[in-house]
Amino acid sequence: MHASREPASRSVVSDVVADCLADIDRIAREYLLEVQKIDDYAGSAVVAQDLEETAVASMELLLRLVGNLPIPDRLAGVSEALGHRRAQQGLPLESLLRAVRMDFRILWTAMLEKVPAEFLPDFTQDAVRVWEAVEFHTIRVHAGYLNELATMAQEKETQRAFLLSRLINSEGKDPQLLGQAARALGVKPESSFIVAVAAGHAQKAFRAGVLRAGVGQFLHERDGALILILEDVPARARREPEGTRAWLAALDCFVAPPARSLAAVPPMLRIALESLPVVTPDRPGQRTVRDAWGYVAATRLGEYGTVLADTVLGPLATISAHERDRLIDTVQAYLRSGSVSETAAELYCHRNTVLNRLARFEQLTSFDPANPQDAATVIAALHVHFLRR
Structure with missing residues (x-):
C-alpha cells in the first residue's frame, strides 16, 4: 500500500x-x-x-x-x-x-x-x-x-409484494391487513385508486409510460402481471376521482372501474386480470369494462353460452360461409352504432343493402337486431361465437 x-x-x-x-x-x-x-x-x-x-x-x-x-x-x-x-x-x-x-x-x-x-x-x-x-x-x-x-430495498419490496398478494387474495375486510398494505404501498386506505394491468405484449412500454408519468412507486409485479395501483384522489382531498389518467389512454392496458378505497382494490384487480385478454396488439390502447364485458360474460356463461350461440346463430349454418360472414359483419357493425347510415358508411355499401341484410338475419334467426331485447341476446351470442372460434 x-x-x-x-x-x-x-x-x-x-x-x-x-x-x-x-x-x-x-x-x-x-x-x-x-x-x-x-x-x-x-x-x-x-x-x-x-x-x-x-x-x-x-x-x-x-x-x-x-x-x-x-x-x-x-x-x-x-x-x-x-x-x-x-x-x-x-x-x-x-x-x-x-x-x-x-x-x-x-x-x-x-x-x-x-x-x-x-x-x-x-x-x-x-x-x-x-x-x-x-x-x-x-x-x-x-x-x-x-x-x-x-x-x-429488496426486503421492503419483498414485504410489499407479500402484503400486496395478501390484499389481492382477501376480500378487503381485514382492517389490520388494509393498514399494513397501505403503509407498504405508501397510500391511505380511504383514498380512491386507479387499477390498471398491462397487456402481456406491452409490459415494457407500459412500465416506461408509468415511469415517465412519475408514478413508478405505484407499479407492482405479481405472477407475471404488471399492475398499477395508483392513488387517484387522496383521502379528504374534496374532489371527485378522475378514474384514469390521460397518459394511460395510449398504453395497451386494462383499466378497471375506480376503486373507492383500498378495500375495493382486490375485486377491481380481479376484474382487470380477467378482462386483460381483450387488450391485443391488433386492438391497441386502453380498454375498460365497456370493451371487455362481452368477452368476460361469454367466458362465464360456459355451456349455457354454447347453447345460446347455437340457438341464435345456428340457423345461419344453412347458408353459404360467405353470406354468413357478411350477415354477421353487418349485424356487428349495426349493433355498435344502432344507425343504418353509419353501418353503411363503415361497410362501404348502400343503406338499403344494410336493411336487406338485417332483414335476412331476422328471417333466418327470428332475432331482430333493431329490437333492444333481441339485440342484447344477439350480442351475447356473438361474443360466445367469437370466443369459440
Missing part, C-alpha cells in the same frame, strides 16, 4: 502510531466533538455509545493501517459494518462520508503533536500514508452503506 521508507523514518512512524494507540480514547473524543457538529448526526438514530465505539474502532484501524501493523479479526470488517449500521439508522450518505473523511484531519493533527521537532520535516511526507488509510476506510464504509441500502 505504501512506498518503502528509510529505517529512521519507519521508526518515527511506528513510535507515533504506538503513542496514538495509547492515546486513542482522547483522539476519538476529539473526533466525536467534530462529528456531533454535523446536522444530520444531531437528529439521527445514532446514539452516543454507538458513536464512541465506532470512533475508537475506526481510529485503531486507521492507525494500524498507517503503521503497517496486523489487523485483528475484530477490526477486519469494521468499515463495512459501519456503513451497514448507518444505513439502517437512516443517516444520509453525504453526512456519513463527511464524518469519515474527517478522520484524516483529526488523525493527522494528533500524530503531528507526537512527532519530535527534528523529525517533523521528514514526517510530513508521510501525510499520504494517512490519506491512503482514510481512503481505504472510506471506500469500504461507502460500499457497506450501499450494500445495506440494496438489501433494505
Whole structure:
C-alpha cells in the first residue's frame, strides 16, 4: 500500500502510531466533538455509545493501517459494518462520508503533536500514508452503506409484494391487513385508486409510460402481471376521482372501474386480470369494462353460452360461409352504432343493402337486431361465437 521508507523514518512512524494507540480514547473524543457538529448526526438514530465505539474502532484501524501493523479479526470488517449500521439508522450518505473523511484531519493533527521537532520535516511526507488509510476506510464504509441500502430495498419490496398478494387474495375486510398494505404501498386506505394491468405484449412500454408519468412507486409485479395501483384522489382531498389518467389512454392496458378505497382494490384487480385478454396488439390502447364485458360474460356463461350461440346463430349454418360472414359483419357493425347510415358508411355499401341484410338475419334467426331485447341476446351470442372460434 505504501512506498518503502528509510529505517529512521519507519521508526518515527511506528513510535507515533504506538503513542496514538495509547492515546486513542482522547483522539476519538476529539473526533466525536467534530462529528456531533454535523446536522444530520444531531437528529439521527445514532446514539452516543454507538458513536464512541465506532470512533475508537475506526481510529485503531486507521492507525494500524498507517503503521503497517496486523489487523485483528475484530477490526477486519469494521468499515463495512459501519456503513451497514448507518444505513439502517437512516443517516444520509453525504453526512456519513463527511464524518469519515474527517478522520484524516483529526488523525493527522494528533500524530503531528507526537512527532519530535527534528523529525517533523521528514514526517510530513508521510501525510499520504494517512490519506491512503482514510481512503481505504472510506471506500469500504461507502460500499457497506450501499450494500445495506440494496438489501433494505429488496426486503421492503419483498414485504410489499407479500402484503400486496395478501390484499389481492382477501376480500378487503381485514382492517389490520388494509393498514399494513397501505403503509407498504405508501397510500391511505380511504383514498380512491386507479387499477390498471398491462397487456402481456406491452409490459415494457407500459412500465416506461408509468415511469415517465412519475408514478413508478405505484407499479407492482405479481405472477407475471404488471399492475398499477395508483392513488387517484387522496383521502379528504374534496374532489371527485378522475378514474384514469390521460397518459394511460395510449398504453395497451386494462383499466378497471375506480376503486373507492383500498378495500375495493382486490375485486377491481380481479376484474382487470380477467378482462386483460381483450387488450391485443391488433386492438391497441386502453380498454375498460365497456370493451371487455362481452368477452368476460361469454367466458362465464360456459355451456349455457354454447347453447345460446347455437340457438341464435345456428340457423345461419344453412347458408353459404360467405353470406354468413357478411350477415354477421353487418349485424356487428349495426349493433355498435344502432344507425343504418353509419353501418353503411363503415361497410362501404348502400343503406338499403344494410336493411336487406338485417332483414335476412331476422328471417333466418327470428332475432331482430333493431329490437333492444333481441339485440342484447344477439350480442351475447356473438361474443360466445367469437370466443369459440
